[in-house]
Amino acid sequence: MLRMNVEPDRPLAVTRRRFVQLSVGLAANATRVGAAANFRFALTPVFLDNDAAVIAALRTALEQGMGEGFDLIQRRTYQEITGALLDGSVDAAWTCGYPFVQHRQALTVLAVPTWRGRPRYQSYLIVGADDPAQGLADLSGATHAFSDPDSNSGFLVTASDLARMGTTPEQFFARNLFTFGHRNVVRAVADGLVRSGSVDGYVWETLTEMEPALSARTRVIARSEWLGFPPFVARTDRVVEPGVMACRGALLGLSSTTAGRAALDLLRLDGVAASEPGLYDGITARIAALRQIPAALR
Amino acid sequence: MKVAWFHNLPVTARVHLLVAALMVTLGLVASQGGLAVLGTVQDARLREAARLHVEGLSVALGPFVLRQDLWEVYDLLSRARAATEGNRLLLTVVADAEGRVMAATDPRRAPVDAAIAPFLTKSMEPRAVRMTGDPVLLVVAPVVFQGRKVGQIVTELDVTDLLAERRQVTLWLLLGNAAATMTLAFAGWLAVSRLLHPLGLMVAAMAGRDGVPKPIPVTDIPVGDPGVMRLLATYNAMTTAAHARAEAERRLAERERFVSLGRLSSSLAHEINNPLGGLMNATDTILRFPDRADVVRQSAELVQRGLAHMRDVSRAILDQNRLDRAGQPLRPEDFDDLRLLFEPEASWRGLTLHWRIDAPAAVMVRLPATPVRQVVLNLLLDAAAAARDPGLVALQVTEDAQVLAIAVQDSGPGLGPDDLARLMEAGPVPQGGGVGLRLVHDLVASLHGTLHHDRVDGLTVITVALPVGGGDA
Numbered sequence: 001m002l003r004m005n006v007e008p009d010r011p012l013a014v015t016r017r018r019f020v021q022l023s024v025g026l027a028a029n030a031t032r033v034g035a036a037a038n039f040r041f042a043l044t045p046v047f048l049d050n051d052a053a054v055i056a057a058l059r060t061a062l063e064q065g066m067g068e069g070f071d072l073i074q075r076r077t078y079q080e081i082t083g084a085l086l087d088g089s090v091d092a093a094w095t096c097g098y099p100f101v102q103h104r105q106a107l108t109v110l111a112v113p114t115w116r117g118r119p120r121y122q123s124y125l126i127v128g129a130d131d132p133a134q135g136l137a138d139l140s141g142a143t144h145a146f147s148d149p150d151s152n153s154g155f156l157v158t159a160s161d162l163a164r165m166g167t168t169p170e171q172f173f174a175r176n177l178f179t180f181g182h183r184n185v186v187r188a189v190a191d192g193l194v195r196s197g198s199v200d201g202y203v204w205e206t207l208t209e210m211e212p213a214l215s216a217r218t219r220v221i222a223r224s225e226w227l228g229f230p231p232f233v234a235r236t237d238r239v240v241e242p243g244v245m246a247c248r249g250a251l252l253g254l255s256s257t258t259a260g261r262a263a264l265d266l267l268r269l270d271g272v273a274a275s276e277p278g279l280y281d282g283i284t285a286r287i288a289a290l291r292q293i294p295a296a297l298r
Numbered sequence: 299m300k301v302a303w304f305h306n307l308p309v310t311a312r313v314h315l316l317v318a319a320l321m322v323t324l325g326l327v328a329s330q331g332g333l334a335v336l337g338t339v340q341d342a343r344l345r346e347a348a349r350l351h352v353e354g355l356s357v358a359l360g361p362f363v364l365r366q367d368l369w370e371v372y373d374l375l376s377r378a379r380a381a382t383e384g385n386r387l388l389l390t391v392v393a394d395a396e397g398r399v400m401a402a403t404d405p406r407r408a409p410v411d412a413a414i415a416p417f418l419t420k421s422m423e424p425r426a427v428r429m430t431g432d433p434v435l436l437v438v439a440p441v442v443f444q445g446r447k448v449g450q451i452v453t454e455l456d457v458t459d460l461l462a463e464r465r466q467v468t469l470w471l472l473l474g475n476a477a478a479t480m481t482l483a484f485a486g487w488l489a490v491s492r493l494l495h496p497l498g499l500m501v502a503a504m505a506g507r508d509g510v511p512k513p514i515p516v517t518d519i520p521v522g523d524p525g526v527m528r529l530l531a532t533y534n535a536m537t538t539a540a541h542a543r544a545e546a547e548r549r550l551a552e553r554e555r556f557v558s559l560g561r562l563s564s565s566l567a568h569e570i571n572n573p574l575g576g577l578m579n580a581t582d583t584i585l586r587f588p589d590r591a592d593v594v595r596q597s598a599e600l601v602q603r604g605l606a607h608m609r610d611v612s613r614a615i616l617d618q619n620r621l622d623r624a625g626q627p628l629r630p631e632d633f634d635d636l637r638l639l640f641e642p643e644a645s646w647r648g649l650t651l652h653w654r655i656d657a658p659a660a661v662m663v664r665l666p667a668t669p670v671r672q673v674v675l676n677l678l679l680d681a682a683a684a685a686r687d688p689g690l691v692a693l694q695v696t697e698d699a700q701v702l703a704i705a706v707q708d709s710g711p712g713l714g715p716d717d718l719a720r721l722m723e724a725g726p727v728p729q730g731g732g733v734g735l736r737l738v739h740d741l742v743a744s745l746h747g748t749l750h751h752d753r754v755d756g757l758t759v760i761t762v763a764l765p766v767g768g769g770d771a
Contacts, residue, residue, distance in 0.1 A: 143410050145369070175410060179369045193372050193405040 038069030039243045042081045042093035044148075057263035064259050065250025068243070076180055078150035085235055092234040092247050097283045098152035100233050108239050109231040109275040109278075111251040115202050119229045119273055122201035123153035126189050126223035133196065135222055136161055142195035144173040145188040148180055151200070152283050157224045158198040160286035163293040183207060190217035202229070206268045227286075228279040232272070308501065313494060324570040325479035329471045336467050339426040340460050344435070349424040351387060352439040352451050354378075359392055359451065363400060368390045368410060372401035379403045388434060388454040391417055392441065395448055417452045496526045500533055510544075513537045554737045558675050559618055565642040569611050573604035580604075586681030614638045618671065627663040628670050630655060633695065636671060640678050649685055652692035652707075661697045661737040664766040670704075676734045677706040677760055684710025684758065697766070704762040712758045713751065721760070722749060739763075 033130040041062065043055070055072060063070040073090055075081050082099045084090040086106060100107055112119040125131045133142075136158065146169070147154025155178075162172050169176045177194065179185050182203035189197040201223060232251050234244045254260030255271035264271060304312060311377050354377060362370040379387065391402040393414035402408035408417065421436035422428070429435075434454050441449040499514050506512035513534040519527060580597040587593045614635040633655045644651040674693065681691045685708040692707040713721065720735035724743070742749050747764040 030751065175368075177368045179373075184369065184373070187376075188372065191372075191376075191405055193368070193401060193410060 005241045007229050011193060038071045039066060039092075039247060040071045040073055040090040041247065042073045042075060042084055042090040042095075044075050044078055044095070051266075054263070054266045057259065057266050061254055061257060061259035061263040062247070062250050064257060065253055066243075067245045068246065069199060080150050082150065085233065088235070088238075091238070091241075091243055092232060094230065094232050096148075096150060096152050096230045097280050098287070099150045099289045100231055101280050101283045101287060102150075106236055107233045108236040109246040109279075110234055110239070110244070112222045112229050112231045112275050112279065113267075114270045115229060116266070117270060118226075119276065119279060120226040121153065121229050122226055123157035123194065123224040124199050124201045124204050124220045125158060125195045125284050126186065126199055126204065126218040126220050128189055128192060129217050129219050131195060131219065131221075133221055137165070138221075139196045140172055141174045142175040143193075144169065145185045145194040146176060146178050147182045147185050147197075147199065151182075151198075152230075152286070153200040153224070154182055154185060154198050156283065156286050156290065157227075160289040163290045167295075168293060185216055185252035186214055190214055196221075201270075209268065225282055227282040231280075232276065309497065311489050314487055318483045320485040321479045321486060324482075325475035329475045332471050333464070333468060336464060341465065344429065344455065344460070345424060345427045346436040347386065348427045348435075348453065348455060350383075351390075352424055352437055352453055355390065355392075356439055356441045356451055359441050360448060363392060363394060363441045363449040364443050366400070366749075368400050372405070374400055375403045381590060386456040386459070388456045390454075391452045393450045393452070398451070400449065403504070414450055414452060418450075421452060427455075428438075429457060429460060429464070431461070433461055455523065486740070496520055496523075496530055502531065503533070503537070511537045511540060513541075554672070554676070554734055556619070558672070558679055558734065561679050562639055562643055565646040566611060566615065566639070568646060569642040570608055571606055577601055577604045601679065610638055618675070625626055626667045628665045628667040629662060630659050632662075632667050632671050633674075633693075634679070636674055639675070640682070643682055644691055647682055647685075647689070648687035649682060649689045649691050652690070654692075654693070655695045657695045657697040657702055661702060661766050665702060665745065667762055669745060670764070673738050673741050673762060674704060674706070676738050677704075677762070680734060681706050681708035681710065681758070681760075684708050686710065686711075690757070700765060700767045702764045702766050705759055706761075707727065707757045707759050709756065711759055712753055718751060721753060 043058075055074075059070060059072045073084070075084065078099050080094050081090075081093045081095050082103060085093050085095070086103065101111065116123055118189060125136055125138070125139075133139055144158075146158070149155050159169055162169055165172075175194075177188075179188055182200040185197035185199045186204060186207055188194045197218075204215060204218075204220065232248075234247070238244050239248075250260075251272045252274065254264055304315070307315070319552075335694050355374070358374055358378075359371055362374065367739050370544070375390050375392065386687055389402060389404050389407060391408040391414060394400050397414045399408045399410055399412045399414055402412065408414075417436060418438055419436075420432075421438040423437055427435060427437055433456065435457055437453045437455060440447045441451050455644075496519075499518060503514045504511045514530055519530045521527070546616070577600075580600040583597045584594050617635055618639065633653075638651055641651060678691065678693065685691050690707070690709040692705075694703075694705045694707075696703045696705075717735055721739055724739070739749065742762055742764070747762055747763050750759075750761040750763070752759045
């Protein structure tokens with residue numbers, strides 16, 4: 001747990017905050033673990049907003065698919081989810097490709113959602129609808145919103161693009177902030193709190209469908225390459241456990257049940273598939289690019 | 299000086315105006331009081347709203363401001379705004395301890411990292427919030443966390459509705475109070491009219507026909523207030539007394555004609571008596587020499603001349619007294635009559651008489667004979683009495699520019715102050731003395747003429763100027 005909190009590429013202030021959040025989250029979770037033996041599945045609003053209907057549908061579908069008690073546990077950040085996975089507080093989680101790649105040694109992908117026909121998505125760079133910027137280079141000195149420091153689309157893509165330009169978010173932007181939610185990034189840009197934001201393309205497109213008035217106040221000025229969709233993961237040493245295996249089966253079978261179909265419709269996803277080789281190579285390459293940045297610039 | 303017009307108004311109008319002014323003042327004071335209470339209530343409402351808002355937010359924002367967590371500050375402000383949608387909170391800005399904006403409900407108006415200073419001008423603390431007339435008020439409060447000031451929160455309050463409410467209440471207060479004031483003023487007018495009715499009666503009676511005060515009929519005197527009844531009764535007594543006095547003066551003036559003749563009686567008696575001796579001698583001569591035709595004719599002619607003179611004198615006396623001559627025009631013969639009457643008086647007193655009538659008859663006829671004869675005779679008699687033996691009395695009648703000028707001069711010592719007052723002024727007649735000079739004054743006034751008094755080379759000159767264009771003739 002402590003090892004996670006002292007990552008070399010995170011500012012000290014962020015690390016301290018995350019440590020507090022993580023500690024509180026784990027304490028609450030420990031209580032719950034002791035109280036019930038249900039399967040514990042973790043989610044984060046970074047990716048999924050706190051939509052009660054979506055969460056209820058997902059829970060129902062997975063509970064039916066697994067045929068046992070099922071707890072959906074929500075945490076604020078990916079780091080909290082990762083920490084809970086690694087220390088066994090939760091049995092499985094829907095997290096981002098970036099923390100998965102960071103902890104590839106310890107984690108295994110159970111399944112990957114498919115969106116628009118494939119298990120991939122893009123990261124969008126957005127600005128206000130009336131902003132003249134045409135690309136990342138035009139945003140020097142701007143205020144910028146990221147979603148989560150462990151988000152691929154909401155941080156890594158932009159940070160690695162900047163690394164390739166030989167700079168860091170702290171140097172390139174006048175100020176950057178984390179909103180811990182892709183929808184919040186869109187809000188921050190649409191409302192003018194920040195000039196630009198890094199957002200999950202899948203979330204932005206879904207918002208265009210669900211809340212067109214919000215996304216219409218933003219404009220996409222850059223799209224990343226197609227990268228591996230946020231996967232469902234479990235700790236590698238536990239994938240053979242019956243609960244985890246049952247969870248994997250329930251996930252892969254979501255599109256074949258009515259409840260699963262309903263949940264996928266609400267999420268605007270096509271289905272859930274097994275991972276494919278090289279799906280997260282793009283993210284791996286971006287992590288590598290980020291690590292290329294000289295230590296003096298970090 | 300500016301209210302001179304007010305003092306020139308009748309007392310009844312002034313009292314009405316004063317009552318109306320007092321009512322309007324009362325209405326204004328009442329309106330002001332109502333507005334002051336409304337203002338106090340509105341200020342209290344505003345203060346409470348501002349205090350709840352900024353203090354509530356300040357508590358919630360404390361840790362986020364301390365940690366410089368811009369998103370959480372913004373998210374909290376957004377949620378607070380959504381919870382108070384349609385409220386009077388237009389904008390809320392949160393700044394850090396250095397005065398830099400962290401977040402605002404409208405980031406475009408208050409961008410991140412901008413200075414908070416422009417929002418602090420004209421801002422007030424929550425406990426000092428009050429309506430200033432601006433549709434938007436700014437409230438500032440510190441963001442305190444763990445006893446330490448970590449930032450500031452500024453809120454724009456939209457008070458357009460309160461201003462509109464105040465305007466509406468002001469309008470209704472003014473309308474209501476104006477109506478009440480008008481009603482009260484009308485009631486006051488009625489009451490004051492009733493109170494002032496006796497005074498109005500008296501004012502109207504004082505300015506009666508021809509400007510002569512007349513008594514108020516007893517039937518018109520309101521019954522009730524003993525003070526008012528006594529006042530009107532006293533007024534009636536005074537007007538009756540004044541009327542009686544005016545009547546007495548009129549009769550006295552009427553008698554003045556006889557008085558002036560009386561003053562001539564002695565000399566006129568001599569004027570008649572003197573020829574009588576000659577007439578007696580002539581008749582004795584006729585009786586003694588009835589056969590001498592030349593003596594009889596000579597004596598008869600003498601008797602005829604004497605009788606003719608006596609006839610002229612008696613006719614002049616009769617003319618002076620005849621009331622039926624009223625309305626007759628003035629003629630040169632009237633001055634001959636006056637000379638006939640006055641010459642014996644002057645002669646008896648040993649006075650030199652200068653008599654010059656230079657006015658044409660055509661001018662004289664435009665004036666009435668009776669008052670002019672009375673004026674000239676009175677002035678001549680007073681001149682004769684003043685000019686001591688050996689003295690001089692002169693009469694000169696001229697016409698110039700439609701004015702008949704009658705100048706009477708005498709070599710006397712001049713008129714005393716009392717006599718001058720009688721002649722020249724219209725005020726009360728000084729005690730003592732006759733009414734002749736006052737009669738001259740009144741007659742000249744009735745002919746729209748003027749009187750001038752002068753002393754020239756030891757002579758007293760009194761000139762009567764009578765306009766012949768617009769006189770009573």
